[in-house]
Amino acid sequence: MSHKIIPVPEFDYFVFGGTGDLARRKLLPALYYRFADGQIPESARIIGCSRTDLDDIGYRQLVEDALKEWIKGNDLDEQLLDGFLSIISYQRIDVSDPNSWKDFERNASPTNPDRITVYYLSVSPSLFLPIIQGLKDNGLHHHARLVVEKPLGFDLKSAQELNGFLLDAFDESRIYRIDHYLGKETVQNLMALRFANSLFEPMWNARYIANVQITVAESIGMGGREEYYDRSGAMRDMMQNHLLQLLCLSAMEPPVSYKPDHIRDEKLKVLRSLQPLVGDDIRLNTVRGQYVENDNDPSYRQEAKNPGSNTESYVAIKASINNWRWSGTPFYLRTGKRLRANMAEISFEFRHAPHSIFTGLDTPIKPNAMVIRLQPDERIDLEVMTKEPGPGGMRLRQSILDATFGGGSNSQTDQGFRMPDAYERLLLDVVRGDQTLFMRGDEVEAAWCWVDSIIEGWALSGEVPETYEIASQGPAGAFELIAKTEHRWRTIQ
Ligand code: NAD
Numbered sequence: 185m186s187h188k189i190i191p192v193p194e195f196d197y198f199v200f201g202g203t204g205d206l207a208r209r210k211l212l213p214a215l216y217y218r219f220a221d222g223q224i225p226e227s228a229r230i231i232g233c234s235r236t237d238l239d240d241i242g243y244r245q246l247v248e249d250a251l252k253e254w255i256k257g258n259d260l261d262e263q264l265l266d267g268f269l270s271i272i273s274y275q276r277i278d279v280s281d282p283n284s285w286k287d288f289e290r291n292a293s294p295t296n297p298d299r300i301t302v303y304y305l306s307v308s309p310s311l312f313l314p315i316i317q318g319l320k321d322n323g324l325h326h327h328a329r330l331v332v333e334k335p336l337g338f339d340l341k342s343a344q345e346l347n348g349f350l351l352d353a354f355d356e357s358r359i360y361r362i363d364h365y366l367g368k369e370t371v372q373n374l375m376a377l378r379f380a381n382s383l384f385e386p387m388w389n390a391r392y393i394a395n396v397q398i399t400v401a402e403s404i405g406m407g408g409r410e411e412y413y414d415r416s417g418a419m420r421d422m423m424q425n426h427l428l429q430l431l432c433l434s435a436m437e438p439p440v441s442y443k444p445d446h447i448r449d450e451k452l453k454v455l456r457s458l459q460p461l462v463g464d465d466i467r468l469n470t471v472r473g474q475y476v477e478n479d480n481d482p483s484y485r486q487e488a489k490n491p492g493s494n495t496e497s498y499v500a501i502k503a504s505i506n507n508w509r510w511s512g513t514p515f516y517l518r519t520g521k522r523l524r525a526n527m528a529e530i531s532f533e534f535r536h537a538p539h540s541i542f543t544g545l546d547t548p549i550k551p552n553a554m555v556i557r558l559q560p561d562e563r564i565d566l567e568v569m570t571k572e573p574g575p576g577g578m579r580l581r582q583s584i585l586d587a588t589f590g591g592g593s594n595s596q597t598d599q600g601f602r603m604p605d606a607y608e609r610l611l612l613d614v615v616r617g618d619q620t621l622f623m624r625g626d627e628v629e630a631a632w633c634w635v636d637s638i639i640e641g642w643a644l645s646g647e648v649p650e651t652y653e654i655a656s657q658g659p660a661g662a663f664e665l666i667a668k669t670e671h672r673w674r675t676i677q
Contacts, residue, residue, distance in 0.1 A: 192615045194227045196299055198292070200279065200315055201306035202232025202243070205408075206333065208250035210364075211306060214607035216251055219268045220261065223612060228271050231292055234307075235278040243274030259602075279311055285318040293324055301328040302614050309335055313349060320353045329614055331360040334425050335416065336623075339639070340632040347625040360614050361623040365426045365528075367606030367613075370562040370588070371433060372621075374530070377564070377587070379438055384554075387534070390512040394535045394551065394671065397516045398430050400559075401523040401676045403655070405475075405487050405497075414488040417495040418472075422519040424635045428455065429623065431515055434530055435505055444619035448627060455630035459504040466641035472649035473498030473659035475522040481654050484522075496649045497521045500662040501638070502669075514669065518662060522654045524676045528559035531674055542580060550582050555674075562603050564588050 197215070199207050218224050232243050248269060251260055275292040278284045303319060305312055312332065319325040330350065337343025350359050365371060378384055387393070400422055406413045413421060432451035439446040461469055474497050477483035484497045498520030505515060534552040542549065553567040564587040572579040613621060650659040657663075657676050666673055 189221050189223050191223050191225060192612055194225045194299055195302060195615045196229045196231065197302045197304065197611075197615075198231045198233055198275075199304045199306055200233045200277075200311070202274070203234045203236045203238070203246060204306055206306045207232070208246070209254050210605070210607045211304065211611065212247050212250050213254045214605055214611050216255065216265075216268050217259070217604065217608050218612055219271070220259070220264045224271070226267065226271060230272050232272065232274045233277050233288070233292070235276065235284075237276060238274050240273045244269045244272050247272050279307075279314045279318055282318075282321075285322050288318070289322045289324065293322075297327070300615055300617075302331060303328055304331040304611075304614075306333060309346075312346065316349060316353050325353045327358075328354070329358045329360060329617075330354045331362055331614055333362055335420065336361055336425070336628050337632060338416070338420065340629060340636050343629050343632045347629065351625070356625060357619070359625070360610075360619060361625070361628060362610055363425050363429050363623055364606040364610060365558065366429055366433070366621040366623075367608075367610040368558050368562060369603055369606075370556050370558055370564055371430070373564060373588070374433055374556050375442075379442075385438070389509045392534055393513050394533050395514050395516060395669075396431075396434055397531045397533070397674055398427050398434070398518075398529075399531075399674065399676065400426055400519040400528045401525060402519075402521050403523060403526050405481075405484075405522050410488050413497075414490050414493055414495050418497055418499045418519050418521070419635055419639060423499055423501070423517065424631050425623075425628075427517045427519055428631045428634070430530055431503070431517065432627075434532070435510055435515070437509065442620065444622075445624075447620055448624045452624070452627050452630055453507075454505060455627060455634065457505045457507045457510075458634050459506050460634065461501075461503075461638050462641060466638055467645065467647075469502040469665070470638055470642075471498075471500045471659060471661040471665050472496035472642065473500075473520060473652045473662070474649040475654050476651045478654050481522070494648045498523070498649070498652060498658050498662075500658065500665060502665060514671070516666060516671070516673070518658065518673070520652075520658055524655050524657055526560050527676050528557070529674070530556040530558075533671070542578065545578075545580055547580060547582075549580060554587070562588075 199211060201207055215224065215230060232247070238246065248265065251265065275288055277288045303315070305315055307315070316325070316330070319328070332350070337346050378388060429451075432454045435454045436450035437453065439450045474484045474495070477486060485491050485493050488495070498518070500516070500518035503515040503517055505511075532554045536549070536551050540549055549569055550567070555565045555567065557563040557565065566585040566587045568583055568585060569580050570583040572581045610621060650661045652659040657673070663673065
C-alpha cells in the first residue's frame with residue numbers, strides 16, 4: 185500500500201533525557217523510521233541532552249545501540265543509519281545547575297531563529313521546572329515548542345500549578361501534552377469511521393449502543409517504576425490520562441472541523457459531562473485491586489517493597505455521561521497490572537435486535553460489537569451474526585469482519601504497510617505544529633477533577649483494595665460490579 189510522505193521543514197529537536205529509557209525505546213526509533221521514510225530533512229538536528237557524560241561520538245553509539253535493540257527485523261538499513269546518525273549530536277547538561285545552562289546556551293542554542301525548535305521533556309516531572317526555568321532564564325523559549333510527557337500533575341491542584349508554570353514560558357499553542365494512545369492509527373481510524381461515514385453515526389448513541397468498555401490490561405508488573413507507581417497507582421498512572429482520553433474520542437460529539445481546538449473542545453465537553461462519583465456512588469461504581477503472590481511471582485506489596493501499601497494496581501469504574509447522546513449507556517473502564525494478557529481495546533456493544541425471527545437456534549444470537557484494538561496489535565473488528573455456510577437449515581454463527589481497511593498488524597502486511605508506532609506520528613506533528621492529538625491544559629484539569637473525587641472517596645472510606653490473582657481477569661469485585669447489570673466484561677486474552 186502506498187502512503188504519502190510529506191517532508192517536514194528543517195528543525196532542531198532537543199530531547200532532554202536523551203539517554204533515558206523512553207528516548208532509547210521509543211523516541212529515537214520513531215525518529216529513525218521517519219528519517220528512513222524521507223520525511224526528515226538531512227539539515228535537521230536531533231540533540232540528545234542529559235547529564236550523562238558523553239560527547240557526540242559516544243551519544244551516536246548509544247543511539248545506534250538503541251536502534252539495534254528496538255528496531256524490528258530488517259528495518260534498520262546501514263546506509264540510512266549512517267545518515268540518521270549524522271544529524272544526531274549531544275549536549276551534556278545538568279538542568280539543575282545554572283552554569284550548565286550557560287554551556288548549553290553557548291553550544292546548543294538554535295543556529296537560525298527561523299528554524300523550528302522543539303524541546304521534548306523525556307525526564308522525570310521533578311525536572312520540568314528547572315528545565316523550563318533554564319530555557320526561560322537563557323531566553324531559549326521564544327518561538328520554541330515544548331513537549332511534555334505524563335504524569336501531568338498528581339492531582340488537580342498540582343496539574344493547575346504545572347499548567348500555570350508552562351503557560352508562564354510557552355503559550356498554549358506551543359505546548360504539546362503527549363498521550364501516545366492518541367497517536368495510534370486505530371484511534372485515529374475511530375474518528376475516520378465515525379466522522380467520514382454516514383453509516384455509524386446515526387447508531388452512535390444510547391438508543392443503539394448498550395455499553396462501551398475500555399480496557400487497558402497489562403500482564404507485566406511495575407517494570408522498574410516501583411517507587412513512582414506506588415505513589416500513584418492505576419488511577420493516576422492510567423485512568424486519568426489514557427483511559428479518559430480514549431473515552432473522550434469514543435463519546436464526543438462531531439466536532440466542527442478536524443482542527444485541534446474544535447476536537448479538544450468536544451473532548452472537554454465529554455469530561456465535563458461525566459457524572460461525578462461521590463459518597464456511596466464510589467462504593468457502588470468503582471473497584472480497586474492489588475495482586476497477590478503466587479508460587480513464581482511476588483505480590484504487588486513485595487514488588488513495591490512496601491509491605492503496608494494500599495496502592496491499587498487495578499481499577500474498574502462504571503462511568504456515566506450525562507448528555508442526550510449517552511444517557512443510559514454505561515462506560516465501563518478498567519485497567520490493571522499483572523492481568524491475564526496485554527490487551528488494550530475499546531468495544532462498543534450494540535443492543536440486541538428488537539425481535540428475533542430465529543427460534544430454536546443451537547447458538548444464541550450475540551449482540552453486535554465494534555472493537556477497536558490498540559494492543560497487542562492494532563485492528564478494528566466488527567462482530568456480526570452470519571449464516572453458517574452450507575446446506576442443512578439456518579444455523580447462525582458469530583463472524584468477525586476486519587474493518588481495519590489496509591494494514592492489520594504491527595508486522596508488514598501483504599500490502600507492504602507497516603503500522604507506524606504512535607510516537608512517529610506525534611513527534612512530527614509537533615514539527616508540523618499540529619496539536620490535534622495532544623491534550624490541552626483544560627482537558628488535563630477536567631480529567632483530574634473527576635478522578636480526584638474518587639481518590640478522595642477511597643481515602644475517606646478507609647477500605648483497602650481487594651486482592652486478585654496474578655494472570656487473572658482481575659478482582660471478583662469487578663465482576664460483581666458488572667453483574668448488577670445485564671452486561672459482562674469482555675475476556676482479557
Ligand atoms: P529515565 O530515568 O530512563 O531517564 C531519565 C533521563 O533524565 C536520563 O537521560 C537522565 O540522564 C536524565 N536526567 C536525570 N537528571 C538529570 C539532570 N539533573 N539534568 C539533565 N538530565 C537529567 O526515564 P524514562 O523512563 O525515559 O522516562 C522519562 C519521562 O517520561 C518520565 O517522566 C516518565 O514518567 C515518562 N514516561 C516514560 C515512559 C517509558 O516508557 N519509559 C512512558 C511514558 C512516560
